[in-house]
Amino acid sequence: MWSSKALFAAALVLFLAGCGFRPLYVPPEEDASGQGVYAFDLFKSISIANIPDREGQYFRNRLVQLLHPAGRSGAARYVLNVTLNETRSSLAVQKSAVATRANLTVTAQFTLQPVGxxxxxxxxxxxxxxxxxxxxxxxQTLMAEKGARERALDDLAQQLRIRLAAILTTTESTPKQQ
Incomplete structure (x- = not known):
């Protein structure tokens, strides 16, 4: 007899295969030129535009570290434009109306544009x-806020890296000729 877990796993595999799901870390598929390309090799073709303010500079530097760890080589095929937005909300308010905890919400809106x-x-x-x-x-509060901001920007950079990998693999992939 089949267990319900085994049936669920089999159904999940079939569903994901049918919807075009492809893991980012699998061995490369051939691109249009016939060469194997890993998803993260495509980051070399991205130029990151300047982002205003100190937070933007920190975020851009973090993206450069994540997308181009060995430096960017070759001509850029895409330009990444990012706009940061930050809001602060007070939490854990005491009876005296003094906040003792705050949340920093940071949003990065991005556009990946082909050059030319x-x-x-x-x-x-x-x-x-x-x-x-x-x-x-x-x-102490300023240092805690600075640490929270840097953690948020680091997390955003990681999220954006994964989103860019997904975008580039769908943009760069072409149907295989049989």
């Missing part, structure tokens, strides 16, 4: 929330 072409290869937004304590000391 109109339109976009992909666009979207990634969002994260990072919390920190509010202390009586202003310096």
């Amino acid at each position: 072409a109109d339109g976009s290869a992909g666009y979207g937004a990634v969002k994260t929330i990072s919390g920190y304590n509010i202390f009586q000391s202003e310096f």
Whole structure:
């Protein structure tokens, strides 16, 4: 007899195979030129536009570290434009109306545009929330907020990296000729 877990696993495999699901870390498929391409090899073709403000500079540097760990080589085929938006909300308010905890919500809206072409290869937004304590000391609070902001930007960079891999693999993949 088949167990319900085995039937569920088999159904899940068939469903994912039918919808075009392809893991990002599988061995490469051949591209149009007949060469194998890993999803993350495609990051070399992305140029990251400057992002305003200190937070934007930190975020861009983190993206450069994630997308181009060995440096970018070759001509850019895509330009990544990112806009950051940050909001702060107070939580855990005491009876005296003093907040002791806050959340920092950071959203990155992005557009991946082909160089020299109109339109976009992909666009979207990634969002994260990072919390920190509010202390009586202003310096402690500023350092806690800075740490929360950096954690949020690091998380956004990781999320954006995965989204870009998904966009590039669907953009770059072509049907195989038989």
